Amino acid sequence: MVRAVGGSGTIQMWSALEKMPAPATTYERIVYKNPSEHHYMKVRLEFQDRGVGLNAAQFKQLLISALKDLFGEVDAALPLDILTYEEKTLSAILRICSSGLVKLWSSLTLLGSYKGKKCAFRVIQVSPFLLALSGNSRELVLD
Amino acid sequence: MVRFKHRYLLCEVVSDDPRCRLSLEDRVLGGLIRDTIARVHGTFGAASCSIGFAVRYLNAYTGIVLLRCRKEFYQLVCSALPFITYLENKGHRYPCFLNTLHVGGTIRTCQKFLIRYNRRQLLILLQNCTDEAEREAIQKSVTRSCLLEERSDEEELSDNGGEEEAAEAME
Numbered sequence: 001m002v003r004a005v006g007g008s009g010t011i012q013m014w015s016a017l018e019k020m021p022a023p024a025t026t027y028e029r030i031v032y033k034n035p036s037e038h039h040y041m042k043v044r045l046e047f048q049d050r051g052v053g054l055n056a057a058q059f060k061q062l063l064i065s066a067l068k069d070l071f072g073e074v075d076a077a078l079p080l081d082i083l084t085y086e087e088k089t090l091s092a093i094l095r096i097c098s099s100g101l102v103k104l105w106s107s108l109t110l111l112g113s114y115k116g117k118k119c120a121f122r123v124i125q126v127s128p129f130l131l132a133l134s135g136n137s138r139e140l141v142l143d
Numbered sequence: 144m145v146r147f148k149h150r151y152l153l154c155e156v157v158s159d160d161p162r163c164r165l166s167l168e169d170r171v172l173g174g175l176i177r178d179t180i181a182r183v184h185g186t187f188g189a190a191s192c193s194i195g196f197a198v199r200y201l202n203a204y205t206g207i208v209l210l211r212c213r214k215e216f217y218q219l220v221c222s223a224l225p226f227i228t229y230l231e232n233k234g235h236r237y238p239c240f241l242n243t244l245h246v247g248g249t250i251r252t253c254q255k256f257l258i259r260y261n262r263r264q265l266l267i268l269l270q271n272c273t274d275e276a277e278r279e280a281i282q283k284s285v286t287r288s289c290l291l292e293e294r295s296d297e298e299e300l301s302d303n304g305g306e307e308e309a310a311e312a313m314e
Contacts, residue, residue, distance in 0.1 A: 067185075070187055072180075072181070072185030072188050073185075074184060
């Protein structure tokens with residue numbers, strides 16, 4: 001394409017440049033696939049009947065028993081933390097290492113009951129950054 | 144080529160109690176390993192490992208067990224083996240553990256490894272034996288195994304079983 005533009009003089013210049021050896025360039029390419037080693041989940045527990053309460057310890061026990069049911073003792077020992085827990089709305093922010101996110105999410109999905117009462121986990125937000133959980137555009141109220 | 148690939152785990156049952164090895168049965172051991180995988184890896188582990196799982200070979204005299212599992216999930220099985228601490232048979236509980244000797248892709252490679260391993264074990268037995276009669280019997284087994292090696296490169300497992308039985312019977 002470049003050769004078509006310009007006259008015969010330009011063609012000679014370009015061929016001369018091509019014959020010169022290219023200068024050695026060194027470059028470094030750093031790729032961050034996932035800079036965060038933890039994932040944060042905002043979840044809410046819903047019961048079929050009302051009036052069921054859990055404190056923080058029982059909530060954690062429920063999470064660990066869900067993991068143990070599906071993935072066994074090895075994955076029940078994953079480093080899982082409950083960062084915040086509200087007893088009124090039964091909602092919490094969980095932190096799990098990134099390799100265990102899929103396992104935790106799938107075991108929350110398959111959890112059906114607590115002490116004989118039917119319940120379900122609703123996952124509201126998942127993010128590798130905690131700051132992202134502070135705002136949710138779905139719950140934004142426009143005045 | 145589309146086929147199901149397997150991994151064959153060669154393990155040895157090690158126990159203080161001499162009655163533990165004699166009470167080894169393939170169905171009992173298979174059930175025990177499946178229960179252990181269910182405990183350690185949950186429903187997911189139990190389901191994924193039990194599809195291609197089988198106890199292929201069991202030698203009660205030497206306690207050698209050959210397990211088969213699918214290639215995609217052999218690590219789950221491998222990691223669950225150290226959690227086996229006892230063997231239960233007819234109401235008796237024998238404490239034992241499973242030592243993984245070799246992981247192979249086919250039965251043939253495991254067989255080749257087992258032959259070399261047994262030869263080495265015979266030599267170790269020869270070193271450690273105390274009785275003169277034992278020493279002679281083991282020396283005979285060793286020379287017999289060397290002769291068989293010269294005659295053919297591949298030995299049958301039955302020949303090996305004979306040597307092991309002779310060695311174990313002497314103990």
